[in-house]
Amino acid sequence: MKEERLREALEKLLSMFESGNLPPAVARTMIRRQAGDERPSDKWSLGNRLLMYLAGTEDARGYRQWEEVGRHVKKGAKAFHILAPLTKTRKVKIQDPETGEEREEERPVIVGFRFIPVFRLEDTEGEPLPEVDYAPPELPPLFDVATRMGIKVKYAPGDGSCYGSFQPGLKRINLHTHDVKTYFHELAHAVHNTIRPLVGGQDPVQEVVAETVACTLCEIYGYTGYAWHGWQYIKACAGGEPKQALKLVMKVLCEVEEVLERIWEVANPEERGCAA
Structure with missing residues (x-):
């Protein structure tokens, strides 16, 4: 029974991809940071935010900025550095x-950069920061699959560069x-990683596996408006x-x-080993 259901959804999806006859696309959404949960890094450049993520944190601030929210940098903690532009007001010609x-007009012009030391949240102690729950009112189908696999799922605002990610090392x-x-796409990555270790970066094969799995699961659970987005991603x-x-x-x-079969087995352990 499970094989038939999975196969039917997959065949329907492949038929839509081949014919190009896809249901109308739903609008994609991004989680926006709520009032009271603002961070200085929200205003940083993409390059500086990347430096922050490479440092292994999602929140970094200067020494005084941490003190302003009741936290203190731990003794011996090492800062990492971001770049801030140096500007001067100069006259420029405007047409x-x-x-x-x-005509001439005075405008700020970047003349260089300076390094600013910042510290990770993990290297501070003191008052807890406000916690905002960004999880949806209703969790997606198969959410328990991630839980049973020991994978943490975190909903939070991003930097606009992607809708989601899977971190194999952190199982998150x-x-x-x-x-x-x-969610289906990243869950597919997580399950795929248990079959064979994923390679780093945006590997086309891994991405197409995850996206095809995600679109198939959308068909099974009635989320028909995502097939168009899936096909565009696969083509890219x-x-x-x-x-x-x-x-x-x-x-x-x-x-x-x-x-798909591994996801189904984790979601329905009672069916494991059954002929149906």
Whole structure:
């Protein structure tokens, strides 16, 4: 019974990909930071936020900024550095778009950068920071699969660069949207990693496996508005060509089925070993 249900959903999805006849797309959403949960890093450049993530934290501030929220940097803690622009006011020539005439105007101009030391949240102690629950009112289907596998799922605002991610080393799924397809996608990565270790980065094969699994699960649970987004993502992974995208999907089909079956087994342990 389970094999038939999975196979039917997968065949329906492949048929839609091949024909291009996809249901209307739903609008994607991103989690926005709520009032009271603002962080200085929210205003940092993408490069500085990347330095923060590479330092292994999601919140970093200067020494005085931590003191302002009742926390203190631990003795011996080492800072990492971000870059802040140095500006000077200079006269620049501006051309009026309507008349074409040039005029001088004073504007701030970046003339260099300076290093600013900041410390990770994990290297501070003191008053607890406000905790905001960003989880959706209703958790997505198969949420218990991640729990049973010992994988932590965290909903939180992101930097806008992605909807979610899976960190194999931490056994954690990070979600920056309540869209159910993103949870399915990252869950597929987590399960795929138990079958064979994932390689780092945006590997096209791994991404197509996860996205095909996610779209199939959306079909099973009635979330029909995500197939269009899934197909666009798969095409991008295959270089933008629909024929190449279909070939790539067919190439990874065995892995897709293996991941789907593993998810189903974890979700329904009572069916394990049953002929049905």
